[in-house]
Amino acid sequence: MIVKQLSQREEQILLLLKKFDFMTRDQLNQYFKLGTVRNVNYVLQNLSEHLMNIRDGYQTIYYLSKVGRDYVDCDKVRKKGNHVQHTVMRNQFWLFYKCPKDWKNEIKMSDGKATIIVDAMFTRNGFQHFLEVDNLQTMKENRAKIIRYKNLLESLVKQYGYYPTLVWVTKTEHRRKQLEKACEGLKTKIYTIDDIK
Numbered sequence: 001m002i003v004k005q006l007s008q009r010e011e012q013i014l015l016l017l018k019k020f021d022f023m024t025r026d027q028l029n030q031y032f033k034l035g036t037v038r039n040v041n042y043v044l045q046n047l048s049e050h051l052m053n054i055r056d057g058y059q060t061i062y063y064l065s066k067v068g069r070d071y072v073d074c075d076k077v078r079k080k081g082n083h084v085q086h087t088v089m090r091n092q093f094w095l096f097y098k099c100p101k102d103w104k105n106e107i108k109m110s111d112g113k114a115t116i117i118v119d120a121m122f123t124r125n126g127f128q129h130f131l132e133v134d135n136l137q138t139m140k141e142n143r144a145k146i147i148r149y150k151n152l153l154e155s156l157v158k159q160y161g162y163y164p165t166l167v168w169v170t171k172t173e174h175r176r177k178q179l180e181k182a183c184e185g186l187k188t189k190i191y192t193i194d195d196i197k
Contacts, residue, residue, distance in 0.1 A: 004049070006047075006050075006071070009032065009043075010043070010046065010047055010050075011071075011072070012032070013028060013032065013043075013044075013047060014047070014050055014064065014068050014071055014072045015072055016028070016031065017051070017062060017063060017064050017068070018064060018069075018072045018074045018076075019105075020087070020091045020094070020105070021063060021076075021078050021087050021091075021105075022054075022061050022062070022063045022078065022084050022087045022088055022091070023061065023062055023063075023088070023091055024056075024059045024060065024061050024062070024088055025037075025040055025041070025044065025059065025060045025062065026059065027088070027091055027092065027095060028040065028044070028062065030095055031095060031099070044062065047068070049065065049067050049068075050064065050065055050067050050068035050071060051063070051064065051065055051068055052064070052065045052078075054080055054084060056084070056085070056088075061084060061088060063078040064078065082136055085135055085136075086119075086133050086135040086136065089133045089135055089169050089193060090105070090119055090120055090131065090133045090169070092169075092193070092196055092197065093120075093131060093133070093167075093169050093191070093196055094120070094122075096191075096196035096197075097122070097124065100122035100123065100124065102121075102122055102123055103120060103121075103122045104120065104121045104122070105119070105120050106118070106119065106120075107120075107121045109152065109156075111151075111152055111154075111155035113151065114148045114151035114152045115148070116145065116148050116149060116152065118130045118131070118132070119131050119132050119133050124165075127162065127164065127165065128160050128164035128165075129164060129165045129166075129167050130149075130164055130165070130166050130167065131167045131168075131169070132145065132166065132167070132168050132169075133168075133169050134168055134169065134170035134171070134175055134179065135171065139175070139178050139182075142178075142179065142182065143182045146166075146179075146182045146183055146186070149166055149186060150185065150186065153186075163186070163187050164187070165187045165188065165189060166183065166186050166187065166188045166189075167188070167189045167190070167191070168183075168188065168189075168190040168191065169190075169191050169192075169193060169196065170190065170191070170192055170193070171192065171193055172192060173192060175192075176190050176191075176192055
Protein backbone atom coordinates (compact mmCIF):
# COMPACT_ATOMS: atom_id res chain seq x y z
CA MET A 1 0.00 0.00 0.00
CA ILE A 2 1.30 3.45 -0.91
CA VAL A 3 1.31 5.82 2.05
CA LYS A 4 0.33 9.37 1.13
CA GLN A 5 2.91 11.89 2.35
CA LEU A 6 1.23 14.49 4.51
CA SER A 7 2.20 18.12 5.05
CA GLN A 8 3.47 19.23 8.44
CA ARG A 9 0.12 20.88 9.24
CA GLU A 10 -1.78 17.71 8.27
CA GLU A 11 0.50 15.65 10.54
CA GLN A 12 -0.08 18.16 13.37
CA ILE A 13 -3.86 17.71 12.98
CA LEU A 14 -3.47 13.93 13.30
CA LEU A 15 -1.16 14.29 16.32
CA LEU A 16 -3.63 16.62 18.03
CA LEU A 17 -6.42 14.07 17.50
CA LYS A 18 -4.11 11.35 18.85
CA LYS A 19 -3.81 13.34 22.09
CA PHE A 20 -7.39 14.65 22.37
CA ASP A 21 -9.43 11.80 20.79
CA PHE A 22 -12.40 13.77 19.37
CA MET A 23 -12.48 17.37 18.14
CA THR A 24 -15.04 19.39 16.22
CA ARG A 25 -14.29 21.16 12.98
CA ASP A 26 -14.57 24.49 14.83
CA GLN A 27 -12.09 23.36 17.49
CA LEU A 28 -9.57 22.27 14.86
CA ASN A 29 -10.05 25.62 13.11
CA GLN A 30 -9.63 27.52 16.38
CA TYR A 31 -6.36 25.73 17.16
CA PHE A 32 -4.82 25.71 13.67
CA LYS A 33 -6.33 29.02 12.46
CA LEU A 34 -7.42 27.50 9.16
CA GLY A 35 -9.72 30.39 8.23
CA THR A 36 -13.07 30.07 6.49
CA VAL A 37 -15.37 27.07 6.90
CA ARG A 38 -14.75 26.31 3.23
CA ASN A 39 -10.96 26.14 3.80
CA VAL A 40 -11.32 24.02 6.94
CA ASN A 41 -13.54 21.58 5.03
CA TYR A 42 -10.95 21.47 2.21
CA VAL A 43 -8.09 20.69 4.64
CA LEU A 44 -10.10 17.99 6.44
CA GLN A 45 -11.36 16.51 3.14
CA ASN A 46 -7.71 16.05 2.08
CA LEU A 47 -7.27 13.97 5.27
CA SER A 48 -10.43 11.91 4.64
CA GLU A 49 -8.68 8.52 4.62
CA HIS A 50 -6.93 9.38 7.91
CA LEU A 51 -10.07 10.62 9.68
CA MET A 52 -13.51 9.39 10.66
CA ASN A 53 -16.33 11.76 11.55
CA ILE A 54 -19.62 11.92 13.39
CA ARG A 55 -22.41 14.43 12.76
CA ASP A 56 -23.74 16.05 15.94
CA GLY A 57 -26.43 18.60 15.08
CA TYR A 58 -24.70 21.26 12.98
CA GLN A 59 -21.26 20.16 14.08
CA THR A 60 -18.93 17.53 12.65
CA ILE A 61 -16.67 15.73 15.14
CA TYR A 62 -13.44 14.17 13.86
CA TYR A 63 -11.31 11.29 15.13
CA LEU A 64 -8.56 9.06 13.74
CA SER A 65 -9.32 6.21 11.33
CA LYS A 66 -7.14 3.08 11.21
CA VAL A 67 -4.98 4.74 8.52
CA GLY A 68 -4.66 7.87 10.68
CA ARG A 69 -3.78 5.83 13.79
CA ASP A 70 -1.12 3.93 11.84
CA TYR A 71 0.34 7.18 10.48
CA VAL A 72 0.86 8.70 13.95
CA ASP A 73 1.57 5.38 15.72
CA CYS A 74 -1.55 5.48 17.90
CA ASP A 75 -2.75 2.31 19.65
CA LYS A 76 -5.96 3.74 21.10
CA VAL A 77 -9.04 2.93 19.00
CA ARG A 78 -11.77 5.54 19.33
CA LYS A 79 -15.41 4.60 18.91
CA LYS A 80 -18.68 6.51 18.73
CA GLY A 81 -20.63 6.61 21.97
CA ASN A 82 -21.96 8.71 24.83
CA HIS A 83 -18.42 9.74 25.81
CA VAL A 84 -17.83 11.74 22.61
CA GLN A 85 -19.65 14.90 23.75
CA HIS A 86 -17.89 14.67 27.14
CA THR A 87 -14.52 14.61 25.33
CA VAL A 88 -15.51 17.53 23.06
CA MET A 89 -16.50 19.61 26.14
CA ARG A 90 -13.16 18.81 27.81
CA ASN A 91 -11.27 19.80 24.66
CA GLN A 92 -13.25 23.05 24.38
CA PHE A 93 -12.08 23.92 27.88
CA TRP A 94 -8.46 23.18 26.88
CA LEU A 95 -8.82 25.69 24.03
CA PHE A 96 -10.59 28.21 26.31
CA TYR A 97 -7.72 28.04 28.85
CA LYS A 98 -5.18 28.77 26.06
CA CYS A 99 -3.99 25.17 25.55
CA PRO A 100 -1.94 24.47 28.73
CA LYS A 101 1.29 22.67 27.73
CA ASP A 102 1.24 20.24 30.69
CA TRP A 103 -2.39 19.16 30.11
CA LYS A 104 -3.01 15.46 30.91
CA ASN A 105 -6.27 13.58 30.32
CA GLU A 106 -7.83 10.88 32.54
CA ILE A 107 -5.36 10.83 35.44
CA LYS A 108 -5.86 8.47 38.39
CA MET A 109 -5.21 9.99 41.82
CA SER A 110 -5.25 8.10 45.09
CA ASP A 111 -4.12 8.43 48.70
CA GLY A 112 -4.72 4.75 49.50
CA LYS A 113 -8.24 5.42 50.78
CA ALA A 114 -9.92 7.64 48.19
CA THR A 115 -9.37 7.28 44.43
CA ILE A 116 -10.45 9.61 41.63
CA ILE A 117 -10.04 9.58 37.87
CA VAL A 118 -9.57 13.27 37.04
CA ASP A 119 -10.93 14.23 33.59
CA ALA A 120 -7.88 16.47 33.08
CA MET A 121 -5.01 18.03 35.07
CA PHE A 122 -3.03 21.14 34.22
CA THR A 123 -1.21 24.05 35.82
CA ARG A 124 -2.25 27.67 35.51
CA ASN A 125 -0.12 30.52 36.91
CA GLY A 126 2.01 27.90 38.69
CA PHE A 127 -0.95 26.24 40.44
CA GLN A 128 -2.39 22.77 39.82
CA HIS A 129 -5.96 22.54 38.50
CA PHE A 130 -8.26 19.51 38.13
CA LEU A 131 -10.98 19.59 35.47
CA GLU A 132 -14.27 17.71 35.73
CA VAL A 133 -16.77 17.66 32.86
CA ASP A 134 -20.43 17.35 33.83
CA ASN A 135 -22.15 16.05 30.72
CA LEU A 136 -24.38 12.97 31.19
CA GLN A 137 -23.71 11.91 34.78
CA THR A 138 -26.32 12.46 37.48
CA MET A 139 -25.87 15.04 40.24
CA LYS A 140 -25.70 12.09 42.62
CA GLU A 141 -22.59 10.83 40.76
CA ASN A 142 -21.12 14.35 40.78
CA ARG A 143 -21.71 14.73 44.53
CA ALA A 144 -20.05 11.34 45.17
CA LYS A 145 -16.99 12.51 43.19
CA ILE A 146 -16.90 15.81 45.09
CA ILE A 147 -16.91 13.87 48.39
CA ARG A 148 -13.93 11.85 47.12
CA TYR A 149 -12.14 15.14 46.32
CA LYS A 150 -12.88 16.37 49.85
CA ASN A 151 -11.51 13.08 51.23
CA LEU A 152 -8.30 13.59 49.22
CA LEU A 153 -7.92 17.15 50.53
CA GLU A 154 -5.24 16.43 53.16
CA SER A 155 -3.00 14.37 50.89
CA LEU A 156 -3.34 16.91 48.05
CA VAL A 157 -2.36 19.78 50.35
CA LYS A 158 0.67 17.74 51.51
CA GLN A 159 1.61 16.94 47.92
CA TYR A 160 1.24 20.46 46.49
CA GLY A 161 1.52 22.69 49.56
CA TYR A 162 -1.90 24.17 48.69
CA TYR A 163 -5.29 22.88 47.60
CA PRO A 164 -5.50 22.70 43.81
CA THR A 165 -8.44 24.37 42.07
CA LEU A 166 -11.29 22.08 41.05
CA VAL A 167 -12.75 23.33 37.76
CA TRP A 168 -16.10 22.14 36.42
CA VAL A 169 -17.65 22.53 32.99
CA THR A 170 -21.38 21.87 32.89
CA LYS A 171 -24.23 22.39 30.43
CA THR A 172 -26.73 24.62 32.26
CA GLU A 173 -26.92 27.43 34.80
CA HIS A 174 -29.09 25.22 37.04
CA ARG A 175 -26.39 22.53 37.12
CA ARG A 176 -23.77 25.21 37.86
CA LYS A 177 -25.71 26.29 40.96
CA GLN A 178 -26.06 22.65 42.12
CA LEU A 179 -22.30 22.10 41.68
CA GLU A 180 -21.46 25.34 43.54
CA LYS A 181 -23.52 24.14 46.51
CA ALA A 182 -21.97 20.64 46.44
CA CYS A 183 -18.42 22.08 46.22
CA GLU A 184 -18.68 24.32 49.28
CA GLY A 185 -15.37 24.20 51.17
CA LEU A 186 -13.33 23.47 48.02
CA LYS A 187 -11.45 25.96 45.85
CA THR A 188 -13.55 25.81 42.66
CA LYS A 189 -14.34 27.53 39.38
CA ILE A 190 -17.49 26.46 37.55
CA TYR A 191 -18.25 27.27 33.93
CA THR A 192 -21.15 26.47 31.64
CA ILE A 193 -20.36 25.33 28.11
CA ASP A 194 -21.68 28.70 26.85
CA ASP A 195 -19.07 30.51 28.98
CA ILE A 196 -16.18 28.80 27.20
CA LYS A 197 -17.31 28.86 23.56
